Amino acid sequence: MATPTITKQYTRAEVAQHNTATSLWIIIDSIVYDLTDFADAHPGSALVLYKVAGTDATEQFxxxxxxxxxxxxxxxxxxxxxxxxxxxxPPSNGAFSDVPYAESLAALQKPSPFHSKEHVEFKKKVRQFVEEHLLPDAEYYASSGKLPDPEVFRKMGAAGLTACRLGPGPHLKGRTLFAGLAPHEFTYFHEQIVHEEFARVGAYGYGEAIGSGMVIGLPPVIQFGPKWMQEKVLKEVLDGEKMICLAITEPGAGSDVAGIQCEAVKTPCGKFYIVNGTKKWITNSAFSHYFTTAVRTGKGYSVLLIERGPGVSTDVIKTSGSTTSGTSYVTFENVKVPVENLIGKEGQGFPVIMSNFNHERWIMVVGGCSTARQIIEECFKWAMQRKVFGKPLIEQPVIRFKLGQMIAELEAVQSWADLTTYQMSKMNYAEQTKYLGGQIALLKYKSTRMASLISDNAVQIFGGRAITRTGMGRLIENYQRVHKHLAVLGGSEEIMVDLGVRQAMKAFPRDARL
Ligand code: HEM
Known part of the structure; x- marks a missing residue:
């Protein structure tokens, strides 16, 4: 945030003389503002400014x-x-907040078994990038609903950040990652930090716009795509030249993936599939070049990489976030797709579809914790600075209770999330699937329940400003409008709990008795 460069000096007595509508000066935090010409355009009215003309209006401001x-x-x-x-x-670019609970242990360098000094430095640098390159655009794009500028993807790609959103693995080979990190140094904790800092853009729709499609659309290519795809598509997307999304859900198939109707039929020559069908709620699809698409092939399911071209159309959906995320209907009408675009094996698409669910859900959890933390910081600051009944809001026991409840919920989920990240970093893919699938599902459920409580409490603390899109409660308004996204996307809360228990039942010892 820019602070004005100030050269002129005044005394308080000088400012006091400019106390009329024709010469209206005020002081805010030792800075002198001339509001004479601005007063008529002031959204809060000129009258309130006349009342404080010539005085120090820091507290009112x-x-x-x-x-x-x-x-x-x-x-x-x-x-x-x-x-x-x-x-x-204002805090300098990249600085951590001193407000209690506004930062995770990782940032504060309080003793933590998981976070090193190097993680803290990495976190600072990602925050600087976000504040410099993403934050200035976030509000504008989220409120205008415009599709994001392709340049932002190039910036993230060139900085090595896009690759940092997909976990450690062979796909990083030969790449220099963000902050000069070598692929072998990169861990799930670095990835967690990137998701946490990206979640701080404070405008959910823009957060989705800048790569939510990529983090779920690219992993199937990485894990199951043929060599040509791994080389060409991976490079294009990680460099930020092309965008990709995951096209699974349909008007009639959400959490119930088996209900997919979109169909791919092989041509008699055997060289192509002809794809017909409609996908719905496909994040980033309005501006994606590639669609990692689940289709029916005969009795089974397959996954195809479909390139935008003849027969592919997208139609933006107005979700409760922002149309800047490019969440759309995707229609495939007689789209000719080369058989080389098959991801995995024909008829065996289910494991491909499922392969990234744990990672996706974990991203939602760690990003969700970060947003919740930001909301708590907003509430804490507001409760300390807002005066009601002649005293700060925080003096009301009911407000302290609400704040405490929010902090306790968050820290419990954060600890479980950090432990899960540690476990992920010690397990290979097969072990993660076996041991962490159910745990991550339950963790995601817990994190979105936490989000509901935090949203409810934050709205009550902010009052009318929590239902106003601009101004003081801007972040709270956005949060209460969109926090349900994570409770539905990537598997609904009900499906998550059920999955968690069913996984536990599989591991239940046959001889266990009371
Ligand atoms: C540099 C000085 C100031 C500027 C640039 C300024 C600008 C603004 C802007 C942009 C808004 C719209 C809401 C928002 O975006 O936050 C606003 C609202 C408002 N302002 Fe100011 N303002 C200034 C000083 C003051 C002062 C000193 C007072 C009171 C004494 C005041 C009272 C109000 C009120 C009552 C509102 C409406 C708030 C609401 O709807 O909740 N402003 N101001």
């Missing part, structure tokens, strides 16, 4: 605005109060 209003309107700053220092200066 922070009771009604987010700090970023000051950087947006930095042109109004004309000087500073001589020999005074700003007390409320």
């Amino acid at each position: 922070f009771g009604l605005h987010r700090r970023d209003v000051l950087s947006k309107y930095s042109k109004l700053a004309i000087g500073a109060i001589a020999s005074e220092k700003q007390q409320l200066a």
